[in-house]
Amino acid sequence: MRKYVLPWTLFILEISSFYLLANFLDLPRNVICHFMIVFVLFLFVFEHYKISSKLIWDEIKSVGKAMICFFIVEVVILSAFNGDDWFLSIVILTAAMYFIILFLDRTLRILLRENLARRTLIIGVGYEAARLGNIAQNNRFALTKVIGYLRYKNEPIDEELVERYEKNVNTKPEINIYEDMRLEEIIKKEKIDQVIVALPGVPKKEINKLMLRLYDKVKVIKYIPEVNGLLTFNSKIQDFDGTILISTAQGSIGFVDKVIKRLIDIIASIFGILLLMPIAVYVRCKNHKNGDYDSIFFSQERIGLDGKPIKIYKFRTMIPNAEQVLEELMDKDASIKEEYLKNKKLQNDPRITEAGHFLRKSSLDEFPQFINVLKGEMSLVGPRPYLFREKDDMGVYYNSVIQCKPGITGMWQANGRSDVGFEDRCKLDDYYYRNWNLSLDMIILYKTVKSVFYGKGAL
Incomplete structure (x- = not known):
């Protein structure tokens, strides 16, 4: 029943806010009733009440689309009622509800995050896993709580990155790094709801074995695929008579x-x-x-x-003769030269x-x-x-x-x-x-x- 708490609370608060604001703007009661139906309908169509681990940016866009459609329908209905005098009120109602919805959604997600967030295990300790975990932890809107990271046995990884990664994780005592052989035990012990597989460099055969181990062990499994540069968010997934095809599309600026x-x-x-x-x-x-x-x-x-x-x-x-000093530093210290040639900058640059x-x-x-x-x-x-x-x-x-x-x-x-x-x-x-x-x-x-x-x- 936990998953219904947020959508129902949102629904009640948003309907109440809509009704109070519409009355304050002195809209006729029969018009308010019609508008309220359209209002809720478009929020459902754009999956506002579907509780998932989406980020605030996705919600801003989807609620924006819902409010634009709502406004257009409102104007059409008003023209039928000869309600040109209400146009300004409708503009205010639409704009105000947009911000009220986002405020209520964000506030409730933050307040209820501890109870509603999916307990998540990320499999992988590479760059993709690190970035994904950081996004989940820093975006309170997303109902995702990272419990830990699992270091997969066959994951190709830079040891230097692992050291930096473990150092960062160690500053957060509530997050752990686990070993692969304990996967099933970890899922059961930590009551994991969701597993995210972040192993883009691991062969498909290994991923299939891992998926079989996860089968029926958790409610949700997500994974980061290994993709080439042609795959973008403009790409489309097509069901070609049971075969999944991905059509690539290059984004362009019109x-x-x-x-x-x-x-x-x-x-x-x-x-x-x-x-x-x-x-x-x-x-x-x-x-x-x-x-x-x-x-x-x-x-x-x-x-x-x-x-x-x-x-x-x-x-x-930097100091005026920075380039000359850099050359001298690289000549004197091989580690400084290696760091600069690799990253094109020094982490602790004395210049x-x-x-x-x-x-x-x-x-x-x-x-x-x-x-x-x-x-x-x-x-x-x-x-x-x-x-x-x-x-x-x-x-x-x-x-x-x-x-x-x-x-x-x-x-x-x-x-x-x-x-x-x-x-x-x-x-x-x-x-x-x-x-x-x-x-x-x-x-x-x-x-x-x-x-x-x-x-x-x-x-």
Whole structure:
């Protein structure tokens, strides 16, 4: 009966809110009754009352669609009643209910999460498993509680990643890392409701064996498939007379979307440049205090749209002779050289200035790039602006990344910032190109602001 608590509570609260608001707007009682039926109908059609481990972004979109359909039907019904005087009331009712629904849904999910969340075991300790678990833990809207991770015996994994992974898990005593031979015991002991298989590198034969072990042991089994770059969220699954076919589709930016994206860029860049001024004064004063009188800005040639060179602007966060010092550090310490060649950056870089540490931690070092955005060379959201010397390391991802303007923020900043390795950054930027839409940009902006606010990256 637990699974019915949330939908029924939501239903009662939303109907009550709708009725009270409609009465406050002085709509006729017979009209309220008709509208209430349509209101509930569209919420059911767009699966608002289907309780699943979806994220808030999916709910925002589905409730938005329901309210748009509701509004259109309302206007049609009103025209039949000659109720043109009620149009403003209907606009207010629709907009208000949209936010009320999201508020009630989010609040109830957070309050009831401990009792309603599916107890989840993630099989795998690779990057995909780590990212998936982090999303589940940090999104309170999703009714998924990760109990632990199981290290599968045949999972190809980088030992360095496992060490970092275990270190992060050890900071959360309620989460455990289990060994494969205890799978059935763990499911029974921990009362696991859901298992997520995150083993994209494991052969299909091994996955089939694992699925047989899980068969009839848990209520829900999900898995991350191994896919190539052609598979996007625009792809369609087709039942071809009992055979599953996946038709690939390449996402593309239409003319209207380009215009909207450019308008957003222009507005954001104007506000960004206004905010840039006081930050520049702070950096200048801080550098002068430490005896650094070089320019607070620096420009660097990066890869732009279609592979053309662009000169991007940033706050200088390193000492003036940073490149020379880097060469000396790599000559003296082989581990520093290996780290830089692998990730194109150093985790604890001694060349960063005092002001630079603050700017990087808060991502304010990117603010001068609003000038590039206003000039049309960059976008507010897009792939990372890569260096030309990184072109060979980008490999197959280069051709897709250069199809978009580079962005001040993007997928890799919103999904881990400095914690994300170079190859994973390329994969995330490739994902952005293949799955772009305006709602994805809004999600990235929200997650970037949240990441900057908390001052940390995701695992």
